[in-house]
Amino acid sequence: MKYDFDALPPRRGTDSIKWNVRENELPMWIADMDFAVAPPIQKAILERASHPVYGYSDIQEEWYQAYIDFFRDRHSFEIQKDWLIFSTGVVPTISSSVRKLTSPGDEVVLLTPVYNIFYNSIRNNLRFAKEVPLRYFANSYSIDFPLLEEALSSEKAKLLILCNPQNPIGKIWSEEELSEIGRLCKKHHVIVLSDEIHGEVTKPGVSYVPFLSVNETNKEIGFAAISVTKAFNIAGIHTSAIIIPNKELRAEVVRQLNTDECAEPNVFAIPASVAALHDSHDWLDEMREYVERNKEYVYGFLEKNIPSFVAIKQEATYLMWIDISKLTIDDKAFSSFAREKTGLFLTPGSTYGKGGEGFLRMNVATSLSNVKDACLRLLKAISYFRK
DSSP: OOSOTTSOOOOTTTTOSTTOSOTTOEEOOSSOOOSOOOHHHHHHHHHHHTSSOOOOOOOOHHHHHHHHHHHHHHHOOOOOGGGEEEESOHHHHHHHHHHHHSOTTOEEEEEESOOTHHHHHHHTTTOEEEEEEOEEETTEEEOOHHHHHHHHTSTTEEEEEEESSBTTTTBOOOHHHHHHHHHHHHHTTOEEEEEOTTTTOBOTTOOOOOGGGSOHHHHHHEEEEEOSTTTTTOGGGOOEEEEOOOHHHHHHHHHHHHHTTOOSOOTTHHHHHHHHHHHOHHHHHHHHHHHHHHHHHHHHHHHHHOTTSEEOOOSBOSEEEEEOTTTOSOHHHHHHHHHHHHOEEOEEGGGGOTTOTTEEEEEOOSOHHHHHHHHHHHHHHHHHHHO
């Protein structure tokens, strides 16, 4: 490998949310990576920082072209320039869109278990989360389309927030599944907001399917929130994009983004994004290979040492989803116990809504040595828990 992902920069004492833990604790929870960013990104940020004025920034032509080129090259998806809108983040985009496209008391449909912050964006705006649990059978997930249509048919259902790929289960939705979601949402006059922030963190040789790339129906009734922040480990830069082919829908979303003051880039947002999209493909591909090796280690360790725990086979994200239901369904109690007794900090699955009970989420975007340490701590926690 060109890049050394075993050598991690020290993060304690750097104001890191993830690493603001006790000295003996190993944080494997929040979704950011411990790897040093790609050198072109750091170079772009340092070059911009060398200029002694940090005033308001504008969105340059190269930002649009970087996204257009990236999606054409990696996904064979042609994005038009006027479809692209800057936003300070995927979560601000979601919260702003909930405010604009729904009214207090409306329902926002979710396929669960799903990223927990979706619930915040919905409930903080006095809307209701309509949960549609995914089918879970033989350690695999699928969409219960009759149940989804039942939720969409409610007169209060106005918006579906899709997670594509799905966090925390790590599933890439197929073209057929995305087409059926679009068909049902058009039938019931429900808009689709597809959160695709994990889209580039996929298994080597595997690509996710952008919701809008599937057909004209999806372009008509949907839009996508995308960002370089997850795949290139620059969440603190606060930069993202929205793809909105539908002109009328785009006008509504843009108006609310400006009302909410989340449509203007900071001084590092544009150069960092361009450097990621244009110049950091090799880093991204090597990172995916390294994360997949970490996953393979966990799969093997659990199979050999903790066969009652099952890590769901995944195609995307660096967040492993571990079924612990044969030990306990109370994932919150076990995760708290494991942290107290061993220092291993994982996220309880019930954080992610219906269907998450009896699971743990583990972030393996760290060194293999940390992953091995986490596995040993998990084994120790189980032995203590059974006593």
